[in-house]
Amino acid sequence: MYQAKVYVNYKDSVLDPKAEAIKTALTRASINNVQDLMVGKYFELRLTADSQLAAEQQVDAICDQLLANINMEQYRYTVSAIDEVQA
Known part of the structure; x- marks a missing residue:
């Protein structure tokens, strides 16, 4: 079993309206x-996969x-x- 931690933010070239509102406040x-x-947004996923590489590829596809x-x-x-015990 694998755990993925995903962080999503606006690209540097895109104005972040929530951040601008907070800065103004x-x-x-x-x-x-x-x-x-x-x-930004934060996600945690737990998934089964045959290998670390397979898990990473799956997380990348989910993000996209x-x-x-x-x-x-x-x-x-x-x-x-x-570990299965942690899950």
Whole structure:
């Protein structure tokens, strides 16, 4: 069994409206030292696969097809083996 941790964020070239709203709120609260802010999504998946490589390929396909809008978002992930007892 494998566990994947997936992080999805807007690409650098895409304006993040939630992050901009938070930055504006911080400025209004007199918090002026925040230089940059990123809002994203986080997913954890547990999956069965024959190998680490197969699990990574499956997670990559899931991200491309469902978890991220590849036109506007980028993603990164880690996949690690877990013991059946932890699952």
